[in-house]
Amino acid sequence: MTKYLVIIAHSPNGWTDASPEQRQRWHQNHIDFHRVVGEHLLAGEALAGVDTATTLRHGDAGWAMTDGPYAESSEVIGGFYLLEADHLDQVTTWCELLPDCYALEIRPCVTVDGLDG
């Protein structure tokens, strides 16, 4: 089993501009995803808007804190799921249940020696 982080990116106004029916369908997509992935789903959170983001970046003078997200992008990170699966195809199959307005980045997690509980 490998742990995978699924990062959800979407257009910032996607949800606010959507019709109630659209939102209902997207909610249902998430419910289906939860049901199908079951116990393989380890964690998942929706994130508050990018206007609430704070970025920490290390520079010459140490850590600098700035307002806002780090991505200069029209799409923003809206949430994530952490799940475990045997292989990539299993993850992509599950992720196809999620709302089609998303772009999803799937990244395997690595184990860092010495950091395991």
Added chain:
Amino acid sequence: MPDLETVWREEWGRLLALLLAQTRRLDLAEDALADAFEAAARRWPIDGPPESPAAWLVTVARRRIVDRQRAEAIAARKMPLIAVEEQQRESTVSDDGHDLLRLVLLAAHPALAPEAGAALTLRLVLGVATADIARLFLVSEPTMAARLTRARKKVVAAGVPFAIPEPEVLASRLDTVALVAYLAFTAGYAPGSGPDVVRIDLAGEAIRLVELVRTNDVAAERNPALVGLHALMVLQHSRRFARTSADGSLVLLDDQDRRLWRFDEIDRALHLMTPLIGRSSTLSAVAQSFLLQAMIAAVHATAPTAADTDWVRIAALYAELEALTGSPVVRLNRAVAVAQAQGPAVGLGILDGLDDELGGSHRLPAVRAELLARAGRSEEALTAYSLAIERCDNAPERAALLKRVQAFGSCHVDPGSGPIPVDVASATQFPGS
């Protein structure tokens, strides 16, 4: 004694697939199989050839894998993997062709960039040496070695499965396999630079790949994208001996000695593609694209002379292909076909607006120059020729352009004698279903 090189060519992919099925360790399996072939090169001339070369190689490779796993286990201060050894001694060489299909689907997985997938497929499935893949793709050996290493790492880290997906997903995966094979084939038939007009070796390897996959699995054998591609490749490849003259220069389709074409291969390709014709609406976009290209190649291949070519039919097929793919390269080819059917002025009109998309290519000014020359607009033709020559990196094509300028006045156009080069962008445009 069995020729070791033949055993390598015929068995590499199947044996690697088998070892991978048992170990699930791409790194171990690949190294161990290479070691086994090396051992065979030393031992067979002395000990005599084994009764079953494949079984001999697998046994040696398995022993290497167990050695490595034991060393790893000791390094990790865990129990030696005696159980693994016992279990592996039990299994024998299986004839399950599905292992090979799993390997092909692993190397040509859509999570890999198409060029990386093409290189990895040649390496893993056909056992082509890294140095040869580098030569075929016109990059340095260290560059290709690094590209292959990245691709292997992605396969292992991202967990690309060594498995055959459900039938409905399998069809789209086989479409990806076909695109990867096509990319290798195109690199052989339309080299962007270098001394060769055609790199027959690479085109031949791509055909071998498709044949190997199709003969090993029923779903692959019938997959329309693979069948259409197979027919297209064989049709293009059937002209290989006529495409270059004795001095290595390019011979355009109109000037080719048709007696040098391999008509047995042309017949085979026509036979292959016939069942697909008329089924367009049920085919994936990738399959339709290959079938249309094969149908165009078939019109050329079945014309008794260049003058007998049915350009109206070819122009119509290109129009269909352009509607399907939106590719500027297809439009360029359509312009040539339309010029042949309706005259250069109509063809020139179709070239309008292509400069943005094909700005850096030498093919656009080369075609424009030919059509301008035929329309009697000599001065503009010469300007376009200069631009084409300036941009052309392929030595024989450049020589052909220079010759054309010198022999100005007896111009004609090479009408789509090669496959349509596919770049990564247009390869990924296909929806894959």
